[in-house]
Amino acid sequence: MPHLVVVARKPFSFYHTVRSHGWYQLSPCSWSESDGILDYTVHLESGKTVALRFGANPEGVDVHVHGRTSARDNEQISAITTWMFDLDASLAKFYAAVRDEPRLRHARRHGHGRILRSATIFEDVVKTILTTNTLWSATKRMCSSLVDLYGEPTRSDPRRIAFPTPERLAKVPVRRLQRDARLGYRAEYVHALSASVAAGRVDLEELKTNRSNTHELREKLLSLKGVGPYAAANLLLMLGRTDYLPIDSWARKLVSHEWHNGEPVGPAEVEAAFSRWGEWKGLVYWFWKWKDEA
DNA sequence: GGTAGACCTGGACGC
């Protein structure tokens, strides 16, 4: 079983990066709290599907690979690991910006600032669409259904399944996505996105290295059906762009209890609460220690 | 540009 160590820029916390948001609960991720192990299955450019086991390492991330891989596969696995855990991220400016904020005193100590990603932007966009207008339990169910029904299993263990490729999902009729995966009206969005990516009309992976300003990137995300202001801001954060707030009902609830005595608030109040943090407001919101959890 | 209604599902609640 090949074993890789992928080096992280310090400070880095494997645990807090995995737990940075709910992605670790979404298939094909599987997290063991007691062991501190994140299992993940991924489809490689070589056509192989491999099961990966991520764990903490003093230098960064330990990766155990189940299955035979070539040197080139291992290079891709290292790159995927670096991307998923944002190991190259430099957070010094963020820590400097929040140094005097009591509610973010924990940020540097915990290595906060990284947000767990999937191997591909396609997977993250689909998962984000599945978080909209629904309960978290339904998001988990829809995600598991997509993986179980249309994902690619590894050769050695049929229970280890990678997230379906755009090509695979593009071949599934919308009605089946609605009926079998029970995506509801989101089935149209997922199908259209998959078809566009599979046909080469939309290149999501280039967003990983896109140097455009955040506004242009946001416009590109908003052009995808099913991606609105909340989903775009969420995806921007995952892309390392921290100047938009993912304002959903949860954000409004937190801000309401933090600064408005539980009175209902709208997007304007959420914006106002974090506007002073400028380019960092997305990260500040994400890692803010709320009154209720203090 | 702003707003209302539809979209679909799961959970809570009342009967």
Place this chain on the structure above:
DNA sequence: GCGTCCAGGTCTACC
């Protein structure tokens, strides 16, 4: 167990 209501973002049609 069944029916009803509501919450959850985004899209489309309309003003």
